[in-house]
Structures are given as structure tokens and as C-alpha cells.
Amino acid sequence: MKLWALSKKEAQDILGNKIYLLVVLVQVFIILGAFGLAVASSVVSDPALLDQYGITSNIKVGMTQDLQGSQLAQDLEAQKLKLVYYNSTQQANQFLGGQLAAVVTISPPGEVQVQLDNANVFYQVASTKVRKAVNNFQTRRILHYSGLTSEKIKAIQEPVTLKEVPVAENEKVEIALESAYFVEIMYGFIMPFILLLPFFLASNIVTDSIVGERERKTFEILLMVPLSSTMVVLGKIIPILAFSLIQSVAWILLLDLLQVPIFNTLLMVAVLFSMGLGFIGVGILISILVDSTKEANSAITLVLVFATFILFVPLFIKSGMFQGVFNFIPTVLMVKIASTPVIGLEIMLYLLPTIVISILVFLVTVRSFKHERAIRL
Amino acid sequence: MIVVFNSFAANLEAEKGLSITPSLTGFATLDVEDQGGLFSKRLNPEILTIRNSTYEPALARLEKGLTNGFFVVPSDSVTLIQNNDSLATVLYLDYRDPKRSVIRQEVNNTNQALSSALTSSYLESIKSQNNTTNTGVNEKTSGESLPLQIVRKVMLAVLLFLPLFLFGNLVIDSIVGEKERKTGEILMAMPFTSADIILGKSVAVVLTMALQVAMWMIILLGAGFPLKNAGIVYLTVVLTALPIVGLTTIIAAYAKNYKEAGIGISFSYIFIVGILIVPLLGYLSRPSPAANISPMTLTMRLFSGETIAPGDILLSFAFILILSLISYGISIKLFSRDDVVFGPRPGIMRLTLELMGLKKRGALK
Structure with missing residues (x-):
């Protein structure tokens, strides 16, 4: 009951902070912005999606006038690329890096010359499509006089075919964009970033919790409250942890609404709870150890930089040597939990260090608070 | 940070496909039946956990959600290739899993790489037989990716x-x-x-x-x-x-x-x-x-x-x-x-x- 009273008072303090509430709202724009960026970058790098949205015609390929209507031009047009004709290759090359993504010409001996602008935003798609068109043109040119049957020619042009058989199509999980890059970037980076954002943004509230009481000369009153040190620390942690968790759950629902389904929600909340307990515990520990809010803010900034490094760098590093260690990093676990409908029990083993570290941080925080109490009273 | 950025840039330069994508080791699981071994060794092991399997156990695992896909290559793949015949592969994909597009792309990439290699080698043999010349491609790129x-x-x-x-x-x-x-x-x-x-x-x-x-x-x-x-x-x-x-x-x-x-x-x-x-x-x-x-x-x-x-x-x-x-x-x-x-x-x-x-x-x- 006493713990509830302290938590309620802390919760009221948090809710009374208008800027914190504004920050909560700002997160919605951050999430929508990150989602939009993921969609845009996925569409830009995917030939099928560019065709689907009719954007391929914006990729311009330069050719010389003499190739207008040629087989090569037809093959490039079949890839839905927009052809622009120039009097000479030199003239076309002047526009490469500007409006042209590629210049395709045939040299006098018959060699196909392809110049691609690596810096073009559509480089990947332009490169794939031009290469495909040129390959088709070359294959047709070589097979023209071979005397092979049309069946054989088809087998040579497309020696390996792929048939896709959907399994459990009636239970299909809808995803905002049927793109490998979108799935990788959303689950592999944006999802953990979004779900951890409330904990990062709560850092200023946390650092103020003890040192703020000292600065406002209310710390001694807090120490005289008939609550054990564990209960006081819990009373400080519970409200901000609850608010951050509520926000994370809200962002899970928002992601579901945006058709980025998050699986194993309960397990995900458990991971977030463990991480939140550890993270907020560190914040309170800093608040106990420092002499002023300014010092606490500087220290938590350093912790944030360090935490970002530990949590997000493993998501972008390929390392056979450290892969075993990376499996225990909570963000790596979050990726697996969120993107896999059926999760194996071994995940609990990987989760163990996060839980143990969080509990240890909590215990150290309580011990530091007890020490502080002994000095003050 | 400087060291991390430097190594990140070096990694990007070293790899052919330049993109900023998370390195998700074992992101998806794929069961493969490929007796010839031509395809399974070319699938990307950095993103797929590949498991050699056969039809019935693989489909049972798919149904239970223990794997995300099952890729079947004909058992006579090597003979078909030697005879220049078309090779029909089949990919069973679990539509309950959002990672299906990742598997689809990885399998497509492998198939396309093999297709290109096979077509090129056949065309090379025809070119040498017919003494065809002037059919090369000269590709250059300019600018930084x-x-x-x-x-x-x-x-x-x-x-x-x-x-x-x-x-x-x-x-x-x-x-x-x-x-x-x-x-x-x-x-x-x-x-x-x-x-x-x-x-x-x-x-x-x-x-x-x-x-x-x-x-x-x-x-x-x-x-x-x-x-x-x-x-x-x-x-x-x-x-x-x-x-x-x-x-x-x-x-x-x-x-x-x-x-x-x-x-x-x-x-x-x-x-x-x-x-x-x-x-x-x-x-x-x-x-x-x-x-x-x-x-x-x-x-x-x-x-x-x-x-x-x-x-x-x-x-x-x-x-x-x-x-x-x-x-x-x-x-x-x-x-x-x-x-x-x-x-x-x-x-x-x-x-x-x-x-x-x-x-x-x-x-x-």
C-alpha cells in the first residue's frame, strides 16, 4: 500500500511533465518516419516493386540515335526502362550522373558498352535491368545461327526455373511490403529501435529521481518514510518502467496496424521488462551516485551512447568469432522473437544473461540506496 | 567510433552487393533437398540456416513452423545440366511467416547465379564452335555508390x-x-x-x-x-x-x-x-x-x-x-x-x- 502511494506520487510527477508527454507524441512521428524511410528504400532497391508502382520509367538510359528501334533498344524497353537518344556517346556520357542512370552503346566491332552511374539512387535496379536486357540481347544474338530447337533455346536462356508453392496460404500473415530488404530492415533494426525508444527517452526522468530529491531538499523526508530501501527503489522504478512498457506495447500495436506483425508479444514484453529494469536501474544508480542533476545527465548520455553501441552494432556486424556472444544480445533476441511465429525454447537460455544482469543492477541499486540512507540518517 | 566506421566502410567496399542492411545471421531457416549439392552450397549461409532434408520430414517441419521454407532440387540435377536440359526447382514457402520474402529472394539469387553461369558456359561453347566474335560486354561504373x-x-x-x-x-x-x-x-x-x-x-x-x-x-x-x-x-x-x-x-x-x-x-x-x-x-x-x-x-x-x-x-x-x-x-x-x-x-x-x-x-x- 505504501509502495503504491509512492509509485502513484511518482507517476503523477511524470504525467505532470508536459515535455515528457510531448516526447511521447513525437515518438509516433519518429515511428511513422522510420517506417516511411524503410518503405522508400525498399521500393528504390527492388526491381519488382519499382515495376509494380510504375517508377521504373523514371530510370533513364542513354543510347545513340543509330540504336533507336534496334533489338538492344527493344530488350531495354522490355525492362520498362526509359530510353533517351543522343547524337553521340560523348554527348550521352555528359548526362551520366545527372539525369541518366546508364549509357548503353554498341562499339563498331560489335561489343556492347555499358556505363552505369554508381551514385544513382536507382543504381541497383538500373544495373540489374540493364544487365538482364544486355544478356538477353547477347544470348539471342549468339543463338540466332545455332540451329537449335526453340525448346532447347528456351532451356539455354533459362536453364533453371523456380516454382513457388505456398504453404498455409489461408493463414497468410500480411506484411506492408513483400520485399526482403523491407523485412530485414524493419525487423533487423527499426523494430528494436522503436520498441527501445521509450526507455531511451525516459532517461531524463530516471536520472532526476534521487539527485533531484537531494537538490530539492526532499531526500531526507523520503528516507524517513516507513518504506524499506527496496520498496523506495521499486517505487521509483515501477512508474517509469510501466509508462515505458505501455508505450512499447502501444508501438507494437502501431506496427501491427502498419502491417509489420510482432510475434510472441508476451515474450517480447518480458524481454523489454528485463531490459527496462536494467536500464532504469542504471539510471537510478547514477542518480544515487552523482552530486547534481547536471552530472547525472552527462553520465546517462554516456550510458546511452555505450548502450546504443552494445545493442545496435551487433545487428550490423558479421562475425563468426563473436556470433555465439551476439546471440545473447537482447536486440538480437528481439529480432528473433518478433519475426518468428514459432519460437524454440532455447531462446529462454539466451534470455537468461539479460534477466540476471537486470536483477544484479537492481540489487546493486538497492544496496547503494541503503548505503546512502545509512550515511544520511 | 572512428575504428567502427572505418571497418564498416571497408566491409561495404569489400562486398559486391552494396547496401546498408542488418547482418542477420540465421535470420531464416530453410530445409533443402539437393542431392547434387549444386544449389545448397551456393545459398547464403549468413542469413539462412540451411538444413539438408527430404520431402516428408521437411513438410512436417514446415507445417509445425519449425522451418520457413523447403527448397527441392531434382535428384538428377547434374545429369540434366550435362544434357543442357531445363532444371525445374520447387520452393515451398510458409505464408504464416513474414520472412518468406527473404527466403524467396535468397533462393532466386542462387537460381539466377547458377542460370547465368550455365547459360554463359553454353554460349561460350557455341561461340568457340561457330567462331562467333564481337559479342562481348564491356561494363564500367562511375561515381561512388x-x-x-x-x-x-x-x-x-x-x-x-x-x-x-x-x-x-x-x-x-x-x-x-x-x-x-x-x-x-x-x-x-x-x-x-x-x-x-x-x-x-x-x-x-x-x-x-x-x-x-x-x-x-x-x-x-x-x-x-x-x-x-x-x-x-x-x-x-x-x-x-x-x-x-x-x-x-x-x-x-x-x-x-x-x-x-x-x-x-x-x-x-x-x-x-x-x-x-x-x-x-x-x-x-x-x-x-x-x-x-x-x-x-x-x-x-x-x-x-x-x-x-x-x-x-x-x-x-x-x-x-x-x-x-x-x-x-x-x-x-x-x-x-x-x-x-x-x-x-x-x-x-x-x-x-x-x-x-x-x-x-x-x-x-
Whole structure:
């Protein structure tokens, strides 16, 4: 009951902070912005999606006038690329890096010359499509006089075919964009970033919790409250942890609404709870150890930089040597939990260090608070 | 951080497919039946956990959700290839799993790589038989890839501007600290104007930032980063500190305590970083003079050694100057008001209307 009273008072303090509430709202724009960026970058790098949205015609390929209507031009047009004709290759090359993504010409001996602008935003798609068109043109040119049957020619042009058989199509999980890059970037980076954002943004509230009481000369009153040190620390942690968790759950629902389904929600909340307990515990520990809010803010900034490094760098590093260690990093676990409908029990083993570290941080925080109490009273 | 960026850029350069994608080891699971072993050894093991299997156990695992897909290659694949016959592969995909598109792409990539290799080798044999000539392709690329530009140029620009965001607490402490320590009244009673106080405190922070940026640049140059036009790059970064400190002083002048100011700067710095970085990213994808409004774009162009039109430099500096004048003007005005500094503090909306002259100060409605 006493713990509830302290938590309620802390919760009221948090809710009374208008800027914190504004920050909560700002997160919605951050999430929508990150989602939009993921969609845009996925569409830009995917030939099928560019065709689907009719954007391929914006990729311009330069050719010389003499190739207008040629087989090569037809093959490039079949890839839905927009052809622009120039009097000479030199003239076309002047526009490469500007409006042209590629210049395709045939040299006098018959060699196909392809110049691609690596810096073009559509480089990947332009490169794939031009290469495909040129390959088709070359294959047709070589097979023209071979005397092979049309069946054989088809087998040579497309020696390996792929048939896709959907399994459990009636239970299909809808995803905002049927793109490998979108799935990788959303689950592999944006999802953990979004779900951890409330904990990062709560850092200023946390650092103020003890040192703020000292600065406002209310710390001694807090120490005289008939609550054990564990209960006081819990009373400080519970409200901000609850608010951050509520926000994370809200962002899970928002992601579901945006058709980025998050699986194993309960397990995900458990991971977030463990991480939140550890993270907020560190914040309170800093608040106990420092002499002023300014010092606490500087220290938590350093912790944030360090935490970002530990949590997000493993998501972008390929390392056979450290892969075993990376499996225990909570963000790596979050990726697996969120993107896999059926999760194996071994995940609990990987989760163990996060839980143990969080509990240890909590215990150290309580011990530091007890020490502080002994000095003050 | 420098070491991480360097190795990240080196990794990007070393790999053929340049993209900034998370390295998700074992992201998806794929069961494969490929007796010839031609396909399974070419599937990407960095993103797929590949498991050799047969039809019935694999389908049972698929049904239970233990694997995301099952890829079947005909058992006589090697013979079919030797006879130049078409090879039909089948991919069973679990549609309950969002990672299906990742598996589809990986299998497609493998099939296409093998297809190209087979077609090329067959065409080579025909060419040698028919003595066909002049059918080659000469492919060249120009310019630096977008992901590499992002890592090399954007990251370097971010590193240069980073010190400007590390000293917000100094500004907050020097202004909000006066309020919290109840020394604000003494400060206001001294023979200084509000402008003297705000500008004096800001200059101290800007000088600290300038020193930090100088140290940063020396380290970057020492680490081998190609920073051209170092002098003007330094000047641009330091000048950008002026409006950033100015905006921070607005928050500090209005905030009641450290907590409020801390959250305020977290929020406003996200916004400022957005203003700096979005035009820069826009410039990389499509160069436009308007992108120079962000000093970060100008800095990136300067250290990359680009030829820059005087108008572009002027646009960036004009933006810095206008934003500085506005931000310091607002914070001086706020700091000169007793109600803002000592309370009772007016609401943000009312204050905005008053500053815009749309409402008289002290008017209730």
C-alpha cells in the first residue's frame, strides 16, 4: 500500500511533465518516419516493386540515335526502362550522373558498352535491368545461327526455373511490403529501435529521481518514510518502467496496424521488462551516485551512447568469432522473437544473461540506496 | 567510433552487393533437398540456416513452423545440366511467416547465379564452335555508390557535428542552474543586460565546442580521413554551433528545472539533427542547390573537395545567420521577462502569441 502511494506520487510527477508527454507524441512521428524511410528504400532497391508502382520509367538510359528501334533498344524497353537518344556517346556520357542512370552503346566491332552511374539512387535496379536486357540481347544474338530447337533455346536462356508453392496460404500473415530488404530492415533494426525508444527517452526522468530529491531538499523526508530501501527503489522504478512498457506495447500495436506483425508479444514484453529494469536501474544508480542533476545527465548520455553501441552494432556486424556472444544480445533476441511465429525454447537460455544482469543492477541499486540512507540518517 | 566506421566502410567496399542492411545471421531457416549439392552450397549461409532434408520430414517441419521454407532440387540435377536440359526447382514457402520474402529472394539469387553461369558456359561453347566474335560486354561504373557515400561522407559529417550536441548540458546548467540555485536574482541585479548574460554564457559554450571540434578534426586527420578544405570546414561547423546554442538557450530560458530542460533538448536536438541531415541525404540522392541550406551538406561538399558555387555557400551561411538572430533574439526576450525566469510562467502558446505581437503582454484574453 505504501509502495503504491509512492509509485502513484511518482507517476503523477511524470504525467505532470508536459515535455515528457510531448516526447511521447513525437515518438509516433519518429515511428511513422522510420517506417516511411524503410518503405522508400525498399521500393528504390527492388526491381519488382519499382515495376509494380510504375517508377521504373523514371530510370533513364542513354543510347545513340543509330540504336533507336534496334533489338538492344527493344530488350531495354522490355525492362520498362526509359530510353533517351543522343547524337553521340560523348554527348550521352555528359548526362551520366545527372539525369541518366546508364549509357548503353554498341562499339563498331560489335561489343556492347555499358556505363552505369554508381551514385544513382536507382543504381541497383538500373544495373540489374540493364544487365538482364544486355544478356538477353547477347544470348539471342549468339543463338540466332545455332540451329537449335526453340525448346532447347528456351532451356539455354533459362536453364533453371523456380516454382513457388505456398504453404498455409489461408493463414497468410500480411506484411506492408513483400520485399526482403523491407523485412530485414524493419525487423533487423527499426523494430528494436522503436520498441527501445521509450526507455531511451525516459532517461531524463530516471536520472532526476534521487539527485533531484537531494537538490530539492526532499531526500531526507523520503528516507524517513516507513518504506524499506527496496520498496523506495521499486517505487521509483515501477512508474517509469510501466509508462515505458505501455508505450512499447502501444508501438507494437502501431506496427501491427502498419502491417509489420510482432510475434510472441508476451515474450517480447518480458524481454523489454528485463531490459527496462536494467536500464532504469542504471539510471537510478547514477542518480544515487552523482552530486547534481547536471552530472547525472552527462553520465546517462554516456550510458546511452555505450548502450546504443552494445545493442545496435551487433545487428550490423558479421562475425563468426563473436556470433555465439551476439546471440545473447537482447536486440538480437528481439529480432528473433518478433519475426518468428514459432519460437524454440532455447531462446529462454539466451534470455537468461539479460534477466540476471537486470536483477544484479537492481540489487546493486538497492544496496547503494541503503548505503546512502545509512550515511544520511 | 572512428575504428567502427572505418571497418564498416571497408566491409561495404569489400562486398559486391552494396547496401546498408542488418547482418542477420540465421535470420531464416530453410530445409533443402539437393542431392547434387549444386544449389545448397551456393545459398547464403549468413542469413539462412540451411538444413539438408527430404520431402516428408521437411513438410512436417514446415507445417509445425519449425522451418520457413523447403527448397527441392531434382535428384538428377547434374545429369540434366550435362544434357543442357531445363532444371525445374520447387520452393515451398510458409505464408504464416513474414520472412518468406527473404527466403524467396535468397533462393532466386542462387537460381539466377547458377542460370547465368550455365547459360554463359553454353554460349561460350557455341561461340568457340561457330567462331562467333564481337559479342562481348564491356561494363564500367562511375561515381561512388550511395551506401558507401552514406557511410563515408554522412558518417564523417555526423562525426564532425557530434561535438555540437554534446554540450547542451553546459548551456542548460549555466542558465537553468542559476534558477535552481536561486542565483538568478543576483545575476539579474548586476549591471548587465539580458543580452549580455545570454550572449556571454553562449560565447563560453561555443568556444568550448570550437576547441572540441578542433581536437576532433586533428584526430580525424590523424586517423587518415580525407578532409579537404579543413579550414573552411572548421569554420562552417563552428558557425553552426551558434544557432544550436541559441536554440538551446531558448529552452534553458523557458525551462523551470533541469528535468524539463533535459527533455526539451532531447526533443529539440532530434529536430535539429533532422534539419541538418535530411537535406544532406537528399543531396546525395539528387544534388540540388536547395540542399545547401543545411550547413552539414555544405560541410560534406567541402571536405569531399567538390567545387562549390558562391551562392551555395551564401545560402548555408545566411541560414545560420538568420537562425542565430532569431534564436538569440527570442532567448534574450524570454530572459528579460521576470515571469518567464522567476514565474508564474506563461504557457507556450500565449508566450508565442505575445512574442509575435498578436497578444499584449499580461492580457488575460
